[in-house]
Amino acid sequence: MRFGVVIFPGSNCEQDVVHAAHHLGFEAEYVFHRETDLAGFDALVLPGGFSYGDYIRCGAVARFSPVMSEVIRFAEAGGPVMGICNGFQILAEAHMLPGALLRNDTLKFICRDTTLRVEKSTCQWLDTAPGTVLHIPINHNEGNFICDHVTLSRMEDNDQIVLRYCEPDGSRAEGGSAPNGALEDIAGVCNERGNVFGLMPHPERVVDPATGGTDGQAFFTSIVGTLAKVAG
C-alpha cells in the first residue's frame, strides 16, 4: 500500500500525513505539485496548509497546479483521493466534491478538538460504523461548508455526507454543533462514487498515540481494506 501525499507551495501538513501512514506500516511518498506522473500510487492525500497563500480563495490557485490534472484523472479512473482541510478546499474548488468552504461564521481561526459523528455513507475512506463518535482536531479559518438545497438533498439521497460535527454524546445541538457555522453540521463529504473524500478535521494528527489519540487511524486503514477488497 503506497500513499502519495501531494505538496503544493504552502502545504504544511504533509509530514504529518506521511508520519501517520508510516506509523500504520504503509508506504507514503511526497508528490510535488509540478509532477505529472502518479504511477505506482494506490491512494492520494491532499494535505492541509495554505496553498498559494490562500489567495483569491482557499484552494483556488492550487486547483490549477500541473499535478491536479493527473489527480482528476486518477480519481476518474476510480483511484481514492482524500483532501484534508486545505486539501478539501482544493477538491471543492476543482469541483471534484460538491459545495464550498466559506469563512468560519465566528470570523475566528479555530484550532481545537472536535467530536464528529460518522454518518451512513458510501465513502471508501471510512468503514467505521455509522453513529460512532470520533475525536479529531480542526485547524482552519475557512471550514464553513455551504451548498445549495438541491445539492444538499442530492448528497443526502446518495449518502455523500460522511461526517458531522456533534456533541460528545453524538447528538446534534439545536442551534448547530459545528464550531464554524457549517451547513447541517457537515464536516466531511464524498463524491457519488465514494472514492473522493474531503474533510476539514485532521485525522493524521490522531494516528500516533504520542500526539493524543488514535481516532484518525480508521481513515488510513479503511481505504487499505477497501482496496484489498477491490483487488479481491
Added chain:
Amino acid sequence: MARYEIYVTYKQGIFDPPGATAERALKNLGYEGVEEVKIGKFIRMSADATEASVAEMCDKLLANPVIEDYRIEIVEGD
C-alpha cells in the same frame, strides 16, 4: 489594451460572515438604520482581452460559481 473593473459578491442566500459582522458592528456604533451589509471583492485589471475572455477568467479563477456572482465593467478613457 482594455481596462476592466470586476465586482465579485456572494450569491443571494449565501451567508456572508464578514458582512454580517460589519453590519452588527455598525449597529453597535449607533447606526441603527443599517439593514444589510455585504462584503465582496473588487478587481481592477488591464488586459489585452475581450469581455468574454474576462468572463471566462472569472468563471475559472476569480470567482467560484458555486457561491459567487460577478459583474464586469469596462472602464472608458484614462
